[in-house]
Amino acid sequence: MATAVSGHRSRRLWWATVLALVLLTAGLVAVAVDWTNPRADLWRQVREGVEGYSAVRGLESGELIQASGEVWRRWRNGPLAWVGGVLLGGVMFALGLFHLLHGPQRLAKPRTGVRVSRWHLGERVLHWITAVLFLTLALTGLSLLYGRRLLIPLIGHESFAAYLAGAKFVHNLTGPLFVACLVVMGLTWFRDNLWRKIDWDWLKSFGGMFGGPHPHAGRMNAGEKAWFWLLMAMGTVVSVTGLILDLPLFGLEREQLQLSHLLHVAAALIVVAASLGHIYIGTLGTEGALEGMVTGSVDLSWARQHHDLWLAELAQKGKVAESEVREVKRPSHFFRPDDPSASA
Amino acid sequence: MARMKFLCDDERCIECNACVTACKNEHEVPWGVNRRRVVTLNDGEPGEKSISVACMHCSDPPCAAVCPVDCFYVTEDGVVLHDKDLCIGCGYCFYACPFGAPQFPQDGAFGVRGKMDKCTFCAGGPEPDHSEAEFKKYGRNRLAEGKLPLCAEMCSTKALLAGDGDVIADIFRERVVRRADRDGETVKPQVPWGWGQAYGDKKS
Ligand code: SF4
Numbered sequence: 101m102a103t104a105v106s107g108h109r110s111r112r113l114w115w116a117t118v119l120a121l122v123l124l125t126a127g128l129v130a131v132a133v134d135w136t137n138p139r140a141d142l143w144r145q146v147r148e149g150v151e152g153y154s155a156v157r158g159l160e161s162g163e164l165i166q167a168s169g170e171v172w173r174r175w176r177n178g179p180l181a182w183v184g185g186v187l188l189g190g191v192m193f194a195l196g197l198f199h200l201l202h203g204p205q206r207l208a209k210p211r212t213g214v215r216v217s218r219w220h221l222g223e224r225v226l227h228w229i230t231a232v233l234f235l236t237l238a239l240t241g242l243s244l245l246y247g248r249r250l251l252i253p254l255i256g257h258e259s260f261a262a263y264l265a266g267a268k269f270v271h272n273l274t275g276p277l278f279v280a281c282l283v284v285m286g287l288t289w290f291r292d293n294l295w296r297k298i299d300w301d302w303l304k305s306f307g308g309m310f311g312g313p314h315p316h317a318g319r320m321n322a323g324e325k326a327w328f329w330l331l332m333a334m335g336t337v338v339s340v341t342g343l344i345l346d347l348p349l350f351g352l353e354r355e356q357l358q359l360s361h362l363l364h365v366a367a368a369l370i371v372v373a374a375s376l377g378h379i380y381i382g383t384l385g386t387e388g389a390l391e392g393m394v395t396g397s398v399d400l401s402w403a404r405q406h407h408d409l410w411l412a413e414l415a416q417k418g419k420v421a422e423s424e425v426r427e428v429k430r431p432s433h434f435f436r437p438d439d440p441s442a443s444a
Numbered sequence: 445m446a447r448m449k450f451l452c453d454d455e456r457c458i459e460c461n462a463c464v465t466a467c468k469n470e471h472e473v474p475w476g477v478n479r480r481r482v483v484t485l486n487d488g489e490p491g492e493k494s495i496s497v498a499c500m501h502c503s504d505p506p507c508a509a510v511c512p513v514d515c516f517y518v519t520e521d522g523v524v525l526h527d528k529d530l531c532i533g534c535g536y537c538f539y540a541c542p543f544g545a546p547q548f549p550q551d552g553a554f555g556v557r558g559k560m561d562k563c564t565f566c567a568g569g570p571e572p573d574h575s576e577a578e579f580k581k582y583g584r585n586r587l588a589e590g591k592l593p594l595c596a597e598m599c600s601t602k603a604l605l606a607g608d609g610d611v612i613a614d615i616f617r618e619r620v621v622r623r624a625d626r627d628g629e630t631v632k633p634q635v636p637w638g639w640g641q642a643y644g645d646k647k648s
């Protein structure tokens with residue numbers, strides 16, 4: 101039995117040796133015989149972007165042909181522009197349709213007149229500064245991508261070029277401010293947006309948007325949390341690539357700029373499409389939501405309907421009277437285990 | 445109408461940079477901008493090759509396809525020109541161009557790009573021919589005077605040719621045949637350098 105096994109093994113070894121020898125010989129022949137014409141070789145190097153020497157000093161001045169420019173052109177003018185356009189148009193259409201057929205989510209109970217403080221002044225200032233910067237960047241950015249097709253036929257080459265020169269300037273200037281806002285926003289609302297078990301239930305019932313009992317929600321509901329994390333993720337991509345593009349000073353090569361640009365546009369289109377949903381829900385879509393971010397407080401009825409667990413938490417901390425939360429049925433698992441007030 | 449093209453014969457270019465200098469001087473090109481450059485491959489080694497390159501005035505110009513303000517236009521001679529009054533200095537044409545032709549003078553702080561500048565095939569710009577404004581923005585308009593680009597006219601070895609694409613292609617073909625004769629090779633049809641990329645001819 102033992103010899104049979106070793107015989108099997110030695111036969112395999114033999115074949116492996118033969119194969120190795122054949123490959124080695126082929127390799128030696130390939131090296132020895134000059135298959136390629138050196139001229140062809142030189143131009144192959146050029147096509148692959150090998151750099152030569154140039155007395156003209158400058159970034160990549162030694163590179164004769166860069167092939168990636170064509171790739172960038174195809175992606176920018178093709179899939180990115182088209183998919184982005186369809187995405188934005190589709191979301192707008194869907195929201196319009198929803199509003200027409202379903203209408204906004206109204207307050208289920210009449211207003212009580214009792215105000216519950218929801219966003220403190222700092223949060224509101226942060227939100228609105230970020231919102232203004234976001235809209236500015238979105239409109240100027242979209243003009244760079246779609247203006248040639250959409251605006252030049254309307255206002256002509258001269259006016260459009262004048263507008264776009266300003267738009268480019270504003271876009272490049274407000275970009276870094278927006279990055280700063282995103283960082284502050286991330287730090288401010290990070291804790292409130294940590295995902296919790298009840299958020300799945302909220303998502304499953306679409307936040308009660310299509311009827312059914314309104315699902316439980318803490319200070320942020322699952323929809324707000326999803327928007328927050330999407331903004332953070334896409335915002336990071338947009339910020340990093342944006343800063344790269346903003347400062348040609350860094351001396352980056354074209355391939356890096358091209359890639360940054362494609363990522364920048366893709367992430368931006370996604371977050372702009374999502375922002376349409378956020379804007380709709382925060383204004384027309386939900387009765388009583390906008391006043392929270394404007395005045396800082398919401399009606400007790402609104403709080404009960406949309407953020408019952410948050411209200412209960414406030415009551416627990418003594419910030420609203422317990423009696424005012426009476427309609428709330430609390431599931432036992434909503435308190436954070438590390439919340440000292442929960443055990444009190 | 446003739447379709448204008450550039451052709452650089454790498455068997456002849458001796459990297460003297462006369463074309464680069466002639467261009468800078470003729471058009472009084474701004475500081476830091478070079479509309480033409482010579483690139484040497486395998487510099488200092490046996491078999492080194494040099495190519496003089498500028499805007500090739502492509503058949504399907506990538507620069508024009510990506511310009512967000514649509515400021516490029518193609519003359520009836522096939523020369524790709526742009527309107528500096530419209531240009532916003534975004535740099536997209538520079539991302540897209542295979543030959544690294546578009547150049548940007550620095551404008552203000554943070555390395556912000558000024559208005560794009562590139563080879564005009566000595567054909568000026570959208571302003572009236574030979575006007576002061578045309579010269580200031582784009583340089584001399586030699587084509588309107590019935591002359592060809594100065595870089596090629598200056599070239600002492602006639603490596604750089606500029607003119608009707610059919611005519612210069614014929615000159616090049618003749619050279620290839622003669623060289624093969626001299627070296628006792630069989631003639632292989634050759635596409636001039638960069639023509640595949642710029643004009644869609646097979647192989648570059
Ligand atoms: S070489 Fe560059 S700048 Fe000139 S036409 Fe082609 S893409 Fe445009």
Ligand code: SF4
Pocket residue numbers: 507510511512513514515526530531532533534535536537538546559560
């Ligand atoms: S830099 Fe000027 S010419 Fe080039 S793509 Fe931008 S606007 Fe057009």
